[in-house]
Amino acid sequence: MQLTTATCLAAVQSRDARFDGWFVTAVRSTKIYCRPSCPATPPRADRVDFLPSAAAAVARGYRACKRCLPDATPGSPEWNVRDDLVARTMRLIADGVVERDGVEGLSRRLGYSSRQIERVVSEQLGAGPLALARSQRAQTARILIETTAMPFADIAFAAGFGSIRSMNDVVRTTFALTPTQLRARRSPLRAADPPAWHRIDLRLPMRLPFLPDNVFGHLVATGVPGVEEWRDGAYRRTLRLTYAAGIVALRPAPDHVAATLWLQDVRDLQTAVSRCRFLLDLDADPLAVDTALAADPRLAPMIAAAPGRRVPHTTDPIEMALRIVLGQQISTRAARTHAARLTRALGEGEHQRPRGQPHRTLPDRGRRGRCTG
16 A cells, blocks of 8 residues: 555544554643544644554554544554565564564565674664564553563563663653553453463454455365364464463454463463454454455456455464365365364373363474374
């Protein structure tokens, strides 16, 4: 999408939610930045700057609006469809590479110098990889503060901050609230089961329209027993994450997807959220997709009858490779059967999982053995 000042102004004036995630509106007179669909009175055109990311707004001294929470918008669909350096960088940042390996580790993964990545990313997004990762840390910290009873020191470590002081500074700068004030706004907490797991309830935003039938229907039809299931109106599955195992229950709602995460290590929170969003294709631009498909007269009636389709993905590239190989020239039912046998033979099981949840993961490249199923 080519964004011009006129386009951005029109989106803000009409509170067009389709543009949430494409840019943020930074109001110079109040030093607050908002999403385009913010319900507040639109600012005057001569008092705003349109910036490509929340990190760029924070770097210029703006704080997030408390009404529209611009840091919690759907992500730009560009990062899942583009294959240039910036898009690959954004996908790796979202997966937590900077938190684990730093900017130098990110550079090694991409095959470019850190200086080159810093220059290219800053030109397009108004902030470098470290600032983008810092913005992601602030969002992770906010979720943990508002949805768990963890001590602030543990949250600072889990979100990737070097100290509780640095977390306090970034949270205060980003949200104009202290961690204590954020926690005071939280909803009643429910304990995880068993205690070794951390339960986190959150909403995954998306652009409308959203047709859950096709994406959830596909996931249920291809679900591997023990790894995935549909129960009580939610798709549930295990997650193989960086630090430990995880489980998620995803439930479609009219304007979001409700997610309940059970994590053994809360440092995996942002990675888990990013992978769930990718699994359900929540950062897609459905209107752009539907418009392109409806140009074909044979597809137009189907698009009109069921707008907002998504393309289901996966939470793990190794798992996707296994599924592709197993699914060659056989039926969906047969592929599920073979995947279940492979999982029982070589997959990993988590017996201390929260009660009633999926308990196995498909094997990864670190496992060795022979499937005899």
